[in-house]
Amino acid sequence: MRNGLSERKKVVEAVGAELESAGLRARIIARDLGSNAEVALSPDGALPLASLVKVPIALAVLNRIKAGELAADEQIRVDPAVNSTASPIGAARFRHPARIAVEDLLTLAVCFSDNTAADALLDIVPARDVQRDLEDMGLRGMDVRHRLDALESTPLESLDRSEAHLAYDLAQTRPPHGDGHRIWQLDVSRANSGTARSLMDLLAELWRPERVDPGVAARLRELMSGNVVRHRIAPDLMSDSAQWSSKTGTLLHLRHEIGVVDHADGQSIAVVVLSESSNPAAVQPAAEAALGAAARALHDLLR
Secondary structure, eight states, X not given: OOSOHHHHHHHHHHHHHHHHHXXXXXXXXXXXXXXXXXXEESOOSEEEOXXXXXXXXXXXXXXXXXXXXXXXXXXEXXXXXXXXXSOSSGXXXXXXXXXXXXXXXXXXXXXXXXXXXXXXXXXXXXXXHHHHHHHHTTOXXXXXXXXXXXXXXXXXGGSOGXXXXXXXXXXXXXXXXXXXXXXGGGOTTTSSEEXXXXXXXXXXXXXXXXXXXXHHHHHHHHHHHTOOOOSSSXXXXXXXXXXXXXXXXXXXXXXXXXXXXXETTSOEEEEEEEEEEOSOOSOXXXXXXXXXXXXXXXXXXXX
16 A cells, blocks of 8 residues: 555545545545555544345345355346336346346346336345355444335426426535434435445455355356446456456435455455536536546555
8 A cells, every 4th residue: 555644634635525526425444454544534424324234135145146046047026017117128128027036136136227127136135144154254334124115206206308307406405413304215314224344344245255155255256257237336446457346326416335346466456436416417427527536536545
């Protein structure tokens, strides 16, 4: 790891200022998984997980496949007429009922961030069991409470496109004291939620397993390496000599990504980015670019 403490502090402060100028509040942690050296920007406090929750869901399902309680090739009926969401990809786009193997549902949920596939997995491994697995493994700071179709029933879905900014304005409005939010999916006391540190601990356990079965961890790493959503942090962290394995999460003003850079020289650096945008728009390329640059700056402090 290069750079002294004072230089690292300057870099972190500069990153914070750049994100603020881009209209972003962010919690970022980068950790060398070999040495456990770490740099962070405002890492404390829980936020709704959005699609990041699909990682602990997949972990719980893989645990049960490993234990022989589920078969990877067991066929699960997915009926879009009943289970579909407004997701633009995956099984939500199917027009006819389909039978999909459990392991293929995992691929859809993690690699393609398919909400319908994730809910089909929650039908066989409920949220309470996912939560119990996290607690049994000592992975605290995350709360798994509800299905993913809830992410498609915010005020945004009831508004005309010309009024969509109203939902983003409402999403930014925080209560003056304590938890709570007028949009319940953004209320950390009711939604699937977690802290940056809890997500970092999850990544560390998947890449350096102690309590997770090594085979289970390896399969989940493989799924995360196949993530097709590559527009946020990936452009700044992946290269011919560095593999970026990750999961994104997006909901209204939230833009998250967690993952690990495996370098060709053997160094693995985990990165957690949780963010809230003050810009009332769905498409925010400047915000995505700012998050990628921030993640790269903290990552580089550990190289």
